[in-house]
Amino acid sequence: MAKGQLRMSSEVPLIHIVDDDETVRSAVGRMMRAAGYQVSLHESANQLLDSLPAPSRGCILLDVRMPGINGPQLQELLDKKGFSLPIIFLTGHGDIPTSVHAIKAGAEDFLSKPASKEILLEAVERALRHYDKTHERNIRLSEYRECYNALTPRERQVFAIVVRGRLNKQIAYELGTSERTIKSHRHNIMQKFKVKSLAELVSIAEHLGRVTEPGSH
Amino acid sequence: MAKGQLRMSSEVPLIHIVDDDETVRSAVGRMMRAAGYQVSLHESANQLLDSLPAPSRGCILLDVRMPGINGPQLQELLDKKGFSLPIIFLTGHGDIPTSVHAIKAGAEDFLSKPASKEILLEAVERALRHYDKTHERNIRLSEYRECYNALTPRERQVFAIVVRGRLNKQIAYELGTSERTIKSHRHNIMQKFKVKSLAELVSIAEHLGRVTEPGSH
DNA sequence: TACAATATTGTCCCAAAGGGCAATCGTCCT
DNA sequence: AGGACGATTGCCCTTTGGGACAATATTGTA
Numbered sequence: 001m002a003k004g005q006l007r008m009s010s011e012v013p014l015i016h017i018v019d020d021d022e023t024v025r026s027a028v029g030r031m032m033r034a035a036g037y038q039v040s041l042h043e044s045a046n047q048l049l050d051s052l053p054a055p056s057r058g059c060i061l062l063d064v065r066m067p068g069i070n071g072p073q074l075q076e077l078l079d080k081k082g083f084s085l086p087i088i089f090l091t092g093h094g095d096i097p098t099s100v101h102a103i104k105a106g107a108e109d110f111l112s113k114p115a116s117k118e119i120l121l122e123a124v125e126r127a128l129r130h131y132d133k134t135h136e137r138n139i140r141l142s143e144y145r146e147c148y149n150a151l152t153p154r155e156r157q158v159f160a161i162v163v164r165g166r167l168n169k170q171i172a173y174e175l176g177t178s179e180r181t182i183k184s185h186r187h188n189i190m191q192k193f194k195v196k197s198l199a200e201l202v203s204i205a206e207h208l209g210r211v212t213e214p215g216s217h
Numbered sequence: 218m219a220k221g222q223l224r225m226s227s228e229v230p231l232i233h234i235v236d237d238d239e240t241v242r243s244a245v246g247r248m249m250r251a252a253g254y255q256v257s258l259h260e261s262a263n264q265l266l267d268s269l270p271a272p273s274r275g276c277i278l279l280d281v282r283m284p285g286i287n288g289p290q291l292q293e294l295l296d297k298k299g300f301s302l303p304i305i306f307l308t309g310h311g312d313i314p315t316s317v318h319a320i321k322a323g324a325e326d327f328l329s330k331p332a333s334k335e336i337l338l339e340a341v342e343r344a345l346r347h348y349d350k351t352h353e354r355n356i357r358l359s360e361y362r363e364c365y366n367a368l369t370p371r372e373r374q375v376f377a378i379v380v381r382g383r384l385n386k387q388i389a390y391e392l393g394t395s396e397r398t399i400k401s402h403r404h405n406i407m408q409k410f411k412v413k414s415l416a417e418l419v420s421i422a423e424h425l426g427r428v429t430e431p432g433s434h
Numbered sequence: 435t436a437c438a439a440t441a442t443t444g445t446c447c448c449a450a451a452g453g454g455c456a457a458t459c460g461t462c463c464t
Numbered sequence: 465a466g467g468a469c470g471a472t473t474g475c476c477c478t479t480t481g482g483g484a485c486a487a488t489a490t491t492g493t494a
Contacts, residue, residue, distance in 0.1 A: 456474085
């Protein structure tokens, strides 16, 4: 009866556990369920990749050493696919270089097995907080990219110059066309991005820039 | 005679070495000098803090365990001071949690002693590349902050609203004053930031925002 | 070939921003 | 008391931007 839907960020988080050791999977799975989380078990990286879940609120508990694709490799693959759930590494025989690399690559944490219930749950909570913090931003960002992709080549040129604060007449000169034309493009750009002010457009450009340009770290 | 000055980014980098163990200091120092770097030795975190060098191109090779202020603590202090040279940790008895924490806090690398010459030099080169990548940005950022600090309280209020794309009349209404007044503030703001267009102002605000707001990682 | 998308430009009008000149008012410090 | 600084406001004029209405040219594709 109670069909009242909770807000996205209040839904029961889904914890993905990827580990080739059945003992670990079920033990960690139990721990997570006991803490009130939903759990999805995978015995290999490929199994997770095959059933790529819609990235709902949650995180991934990922073993480092596994047959086939290992943890860090999976991390890289998911990153390339733009699939961004926080990753917490769990490892039995971790070394410092591996942990350093994983964190640099954006992992949320890097824990040694066996990890105490407290440490594990704390890490998961941190990961969920991180998810909440970045989720909205990621949504917006992909929306912006969509809008940008809807621009025509000419509009992109104008866009790039507009957001640097040039006057219409200056842009017209740079592109070898008339001021009136720039006005027209500008109008279309504003419509496609669904904004009403230059300020909003510049803000979007800054966010897009950070993604388009190299060196986010 | 050859008074030809090299560009900033081409000057001989300065490597700061902070380690309480004299043996390590001199060994690493020799290694760095042999590689053509300038070296500055410090036997404690406090000694570095006292002689806070102008942050020229270089990096810090930092021991984790030291009497007094230890490595990670120094890292945090320098960060708070806004002193940003890339930090490479060197440790004899490092553990994974410490390395994870250091990297999350922005360390460039975390190496175990003794580190081979190759590994150390590679890390230093990476750190210098990182320095080059972020240096320009940091300079600009601190300039922006200076400008912002020069704003009066009222101007800051106006600034915050202007860069969200509001019209002068809207801002006037929000602040319970007249449009003409906002124009005046706006004029002063543009002058203090030395910009000629709203777009530039918004861009600056975005950069400042990322610093002012919590959660840069 | 005809339609659709893109790029271009014109005219007219109004709203908004920028800037000059000048003045008032309150607070804080010397 | 006088001065510095910040906040406020008015008037006036110019430059820009935004939008309506309308039209032409080019190009790729159905």
